[in-house]
Amino acid sequence: MADRVDSTTKGTLAAQGSVGEVFFSFLKLGLTSFGGPIAHLGYFRDEIVVRRRWIDEAAYADLVALCQFLPGPASSQVGFSLGVLRGNGLLGGLAAWFAFTMPSAILLFAFALGAASFTGPVAEGILHGLKLVAVAVVAQAIWGMAKSLTPDKERAAIALIAVALVTFVGGSFGQIITIAFGALIGLWLCRGTGTDPIAAGHLHFPVSKTAGAIALVLFAAFLVLPPLMVATTGQQAIALFDAFYRSGALVFGGGHVVLPLLQAEVVTPGWLGNETFLAGYGLAQAVPGPLFTFAAYLGAAVGPAPNGLPGAIIALVAVFLPGLLLVYGTLPFWDALRLRPTAQAAMRGTNAAVVGILGAALYSPVWTSAVLTPRDFTVALAGFLLLTVWKAPPWIVVVLLGLAGALLQF
Numbered sequence: 521m522a523d524r525v526d527s528t529t530k531g532t533l534a535a536q537g538s539v540g541e542v543f544f545s546f547l548k549l550g551l552t553s554f555g556g557p558i559a560h561l562g563y564f565r566d567e568i569v570v571r572r573r574w575i576d577e578a579a580y581a582d583l584v585a586l587c588q589f590l591p592g593p594a595s596s597q598v599g600f601s602l603g604v605l606r607g608n609g610l611l612g613g614l615a616a617w618f619a620f621t622m623p624s625a626i627l628l629f630a631f632a633l634g635a636a637s638f639t640g641p642v643a644e645g646i647l648h649g650l651k652l653v654a655v656a657v658v659a660q661a662i663w664g665m666a667k668s669l670t671p672d673k674e675r676a677a678i679a680l681i682a683v684a685l686v687t688f689v690g691g692s693f694g695q696i697i698t699i700a701f702g703a704l705i706g707l708w709l710c711r712g713t714g715t716d717p718i719a720a721g722h723l724h725f726p727v728s729k730t731a732g733a734i735a736l737v738l739f740a741a742f743l744v745l746p747p748l749m750v751a752t753t754g755q756q757a758i759a760l761f762d763a764f765y766r767s768g769a770l771v772f773g774g775g776h777v778v779l780p781l782l783q784a785e786v787v788t789p790g791w792l793g794n795e796t797f798l799a800g801y802g803l804a805q806a807v808p809g810p811l812f813t814f815a816a817y818l819g820a821a822v823g824p825a826p827n828g829l830p831g832a833i834i835a836l837v838a839v840f841l842p843g844l845l846l847v848y849g850t851l852p853f854w855d856a857l858r859l860r861p862t863a864q865a866a867m868r869g870t871n872a873a874v875v876g877i878l879g880a881a882l883y884s885p886v887w888t889s890a891v892l893t894p895r896d897f898t899v900a901l902a903g904f905l906l907l908t909v910w911k912a913p914p915w916i917v918v919v920l921l922g923l924a925g926a927l928l929q930f
Contacts, residue, residue: 536606586850587601593840631817645927647799652802662875
């Protein structure tokens, strides 16, 4: 089948493929894509744009811009959208998401099941080392995001006020207020402050405007209805879905931002201890695939039931679902939306507020739970320098700091 060319695009999009082709292409990526969402986008470009030629460079840049604009895990949204394109619809998108997500989700689920038997001084030291990994990784995320998302005085001020807001208000409500504050102030202060050119051309995906509108309505319904159902029925399964869905719906600026959101949802109500939470987050840096698969670990480890396999499935689906609904719903409308100055300004303000939210999370719960001695500080700083200066792969930092934590027990 010959390549199809649209006269309004800058390049050529490959012919449609099969759902099986999409699945196995993304399974390979799910098994090998280490390094976080920015690295994942590089892997996708090499595999999908350069080698397989499913989409051209200009269209890929447009797609990445869309997924960075929306809340949710950007790399998973890009992968899902590429699956929709190549697999000719929703089934192809789901095949790409499942294949890219499952390898790391299975690993983290297995760790959650074995964590209870992981006892003794050496095991405790390794777990403490994983918490120090979380310090280094979150600090690296803030370092990189601050340079790109708060490059001027206006956005730096938004980030600073966001730290104060999320600290004094607290909880998931404080984070919602902070994100809304960033969007509103961005409309005022961030018009015309962007430096990145907007990609030209159009995106043409097999998603109708009707299907997109239905997806957006479902996104809003899942955001509003579960809290009402929890209030009337008290069902823990619905409460678990609600906690993870709301967290996934509010993640702007990268996967690491889900840390404070999930901490507020599962640690604050007492479903999970902070020690267990941070140890799992540290381990999540060592596995390939999206950081959001941390939800599989949390869903398996929380109490009360459902936990184990049912809890892992509920948490995993719930945390990814809002981002996938949003990107599927937005695909038919993105060309018009992305050119609006008001939308661009609101997103600049939101992204700056995200830096503040993550900065507050670096102190509590990450720093206060992990850095207890000067030796802990030294190990965490070494991990940060390995990531930022020596550009070490995250899995190497996980191994080294885990070993360092074990050695500190003697």
